[in-house]
Amino acid sequence: MTDKQILLLPGPTPVPPQVALAMARPAINHRGPEFKALWAEVTSGLKDVFQTRAEVVILTASGTGGMEAAVANLISPGEKVLVVTIGAFGERFVQICRAFNVEAEVVAFPYGQAADPEVIAERLAADTGHEIKAILVQHNETSTGVLNDIQAISRARGDHPALLIVDSISGLAAADLPMDAWHIDVVIAGSQKAFMLPPGLTMLAVGERAWQAAEKCSNQRFYLDIKKARNSGLKGQTPFTPAVPLLYGLQESLRLLKAETLAGSYARHALMRDMVRAGVRALGLKLLADEAIASPAVTAVCVPEGMKPADIINPLRERFGVVVAGGQGAVKDQVFRIGHLGYVSFNAILAGLAALEAVLADAGVPVTRGAAVAAASTILSESEAVDK
Amino acid sequence: MTDKQILLLPGPTPVPPQVALAMARPAINHRGPEFKALWAEVTSGLKDVFQTRAEVVILTASGTGGMEAAVANLISPGEKVLVVTIGAFGERFVQICRAFNVEAEVVAFPYGQAADPEVIAERLAADTGHEIKAILVQHNETSTGVLNDIQAISRARGDHPALLIVDSISGLAAADLPMDAWHIDVVIAGSQKAFMLPPGLTMLAVGERAWQAAEKCSNQRFYLDIKKARNSGLKGQTPFTPAVPLLYGLQESLRLLKAETLAGSYARHALMRDMVRAGVRALGLKLLADEAIASPAVTAVCVPEGMKPADIINPLRERFGVVVAGGQGAVKDQVFRIGHLGYVSFNAILAGLAALEAVLADAGVPVTRGAAVAAASTILSESEAVDK
Structure with missing residues (x-):
């Protein structure tokens, strides 16, 4: 029965049954009126989650396709951007820039730390010729479980014309990111995270200044062309055949998020984070990220001295059906990651922590069985803000 | 109840219930052992359908993403290719080439006709310097319902080193295309056609000569990089988060195709084509494509004098819940298209023809009610090759 799994991954998240049912609806014509109505509802609902009045485009691709779309549609070959990296997905932005002949100047912070807005401010202040066309940065760095302070980074930009x-x-709908209020030009999202959907859609909210950049951009794209997507979208269509079931699922998940409210979703994710961190700490394990920058979506946990991540990940899966993720990039061999986003439940976290206690105890790590669950359930009992 | 639709589209096709159920399975870790087993089964099953020993890559994108992948991974900027166009999807290849700075020399045939292999042979014979690096061509042109003779085109290539x-x-699994036997270098497929799945996956079988070209190709790609996909695939993974439910669905649809056999699927599609064509002819309507080149997946029907496609398409949908497609490209205002691929049933075709009779009769077109259904059901009764 360990094939009845508890997924504690930083995406894909479990899928709510009503979303799975919506996805199983009969096929429709993606050039017909049923699709048009579906499209109108999901694009409108997405704008609420992005907290923006900007146009939203939806591409049939996973999140990396959305990252590529941002580069290939907005930055021309030879232009320079500032890529702020705090982990593996920042590094992916650098790789994409290189693949598209965009000059990536990297401002790197160590794995486990957040970006320092001061450093960004200084670099931009020195760029008096405005050579830097854009700042590329993660909101939530999935590989380390660190949340960047996007509001502070936006402020650090000051009057510099670079796009943000x-x-x-892995951040949207898990942590607050008011796009318009914070003057963000482009926000990239993915279906398989706090939207509680399977992978296969990436959504981009693209502000007015970014659309102006898109008009002038000479980089190469066809399938991931956001102007084509916007123009078709305004007619209730997509330029290329879309993943219709995922759009039905998105319609349902947007209704769920609306009923919960964004504030409710943020509070729920923060509570799951606090439960996981308290539980892990009660077992004496170290957390990669400090409290102040800890992600509400995923927690990277340092493996005890003398152990490898697989020594924990494999028995969790094989003996308890609890699925957590390995490390990525520079901390690949030092951490495992507990995801707590999307349709993860509080009892899944308690069960996951119970399994973790057992795996560590059986491996000879000096832990008190029950300590992690006790710490996490105390946090849960004391919280009042969240509808349990 | 006209929301209970009969889909007669050239994709997306209806989805078999067992495929829809498979897609609703709980999420899994796409970096875990369950995924690896799933991956092994679907890539092996796909090779059978492609009739190849070549490596198969699966990308989370719709078919156009697969077409872009073929260009961006195999042809360098400035290189020349021969694009053989017989309709709107041939023209899409031209657009993709232009977007990726590939010189597209177009050999165009009128909408409704197939490519003449002789013309291709002559052009290649004249290319003594081997400037033409590849021939890009549709197997089944969805916009016109015409099947190209790929075997003859492959022979027309002769000793010329251009990739095919x-x-x-919209052709694979609906019409025979033995990749290895016909010396095809790359075949591009999509999930929402004869594979009976929703849209969202594109599959490419890539032969040895094409992999050699990929090694030397300097064009731009990241998300749609087939070398990355192959290298991850050999480890039972994907470079970026894949659309897992579609892969579960693909596992199921490959099992269905295996049980039916490829020959059975081809015969079923040919029979559906013959039913549709006999029915349409019995109503006195003209078919865009001649018998010898008629697609087993989709039939383009010329609208009667004085009518527009919408005069037929809209009442079919609104009064009967029968969903057919409009025209595309140069014949946009002249045809409507009846799809008969994937999980379309024989009775869906009979019902669709019955609705078409009624719509035409009510519009004052001189048709004999019952004639189309009689012609199609006679064809069905007389056929022996197909498991009904």
């Missing part, structure tokens, strides 16, 4: 392009694939 | 890249998005 934010990868919030 | 075939878009069989």
Whole structure:
């Protein structure tokens, strides 16, 4: 029965049954009136989640396709951007820039730390010729479980005309990111994170200044062309055949998020984070990210001295059906990651922590069985803000 | 109840219930052992359908993403290709080439006709310097319902080293296309056609000569990089988060195709084509494509004098819930298209023809009610090759 799994991944998240049912609806014509109505509802609902009046485009691709779309549609070959990296997905932005002949000047912070807005401010202040066309940065860095302070980074930009392009694939709807209020030009999201859907859609909210950049951009794209997507979208269509079931699922998940409210979703994710962190700490394990910058979507946990991540991940899956993720990039061999976003439940977290206690105890790590669950359930009992 | 629709589209096709159920399975870790087993089964099953020993890559994108992948991974900027166009999807290849700075020399045939292999042979014979790096051509042109003779085109290539890249998005599993036997270098497929799945996956079988071209290709790609996809695939993974439910669905649809056999699927599609064509002819309507080149997946029907496609398409949908497609490209205002691929049933075709009779009669077109259904059901009764 360990095939009845508890998924604690930083995406894909479990899928709510009503979303799965919506996805199983009969096929429709993606050039017909049923699709048009579906499209109108999901694009409107997405704008609420992005907290923007900007146009939203939806592409049939996973999140990396959205990251590529941001680069290939907005930055011309030879132009320079500032890529702020705090982990593996920041590094992916650098790779994409290189693949598209965009000059990526990297401002790197160590794995486990957040970006320092001061450093960005200084670099931009020195760029008096405005050579830097955009700042590319993660909202939530999935590989380390660190949340960047996007509001402070936006302020650090000051009067510099660089576009602020934010990868919030694992952040949106898990942590507040008011696009318009914070003057963000592009926000990239993905279906399989706090939207509680399977993978296969990436959504981009693209502000007016970014659309102006798109008009002038000479970089190469066809399938991921956001202007084509916008123009078709305004007619209730997509330029290429879309993943219709995922759009039905998105309609349903947007209704769920609306009923919960964004504030409710943020509070729920923060509570799951606090439960996981308290539980892990009660077992004496170290957390990669400090409290102040800890992600509400995923927590990277340092493996005890002398152990490898697989020593924990494999028995969790094989003996308890609890599925957590390995490390990525520079901390690949040092951490495992507990995801707590999307349709993860509080009892899934308690069960996951119970399994973690057992796996560590059986491996000879000196832990008190029950300690992690006790710490997490105390946090849960004391919280009042969240509808349990 | 006209929301209970009969879909007669050239994709998306209806989805078999067992495929829809498979897609609703709980999420899994796409970096875990369950995914690896799923991946092994679907890639092996796909090779059978492609009739190849070549490596198969699966990308989370719709078919156009697969067409772009073929260009961006195999042809360098400035290189020349021969694009053989017989309709709107041939023209899409031209647009993709232009977007990726590939010189597209177009050999165009009128909408409704197939490509003449002789013309291709002559052009290649004249290319003594081997400037033409690839031939890009549709197997089944969805916009016109015409099947190209890919075997003859492959023979027309002779000793010329150009790669033969075939878009069989709407053809594969509906019409025979033995990749290895016909010396095709790349075949592109899509999920929402004869594979009976929703849209969202594109599959490419890539032969040895094409992989060699990929090694040297300097064009731009990241998300749609087939080398990355192959290298991850050999480890039972994907470079970026894949659309897992579609892969579960693909596992199921490959099992269905295996049980039916490829020959059975081809015969079923040919029979559906023959039913549709006999029915349409019995109503006195003209078919865009001649018998010898008629697609087993989709039939383009010329609208009667004085009518527009919408005069037929809209009442079919609104009064009967029968969903057919409009025209595309140069014949947009002259045809409507009846799709008969994937999980379309024989009785859906009979019902669709019955509705078509009624719509035409009510519009004052001189038709004999019952004639189309009689012609189609006679064809069905007389056929022996197909498991009904």
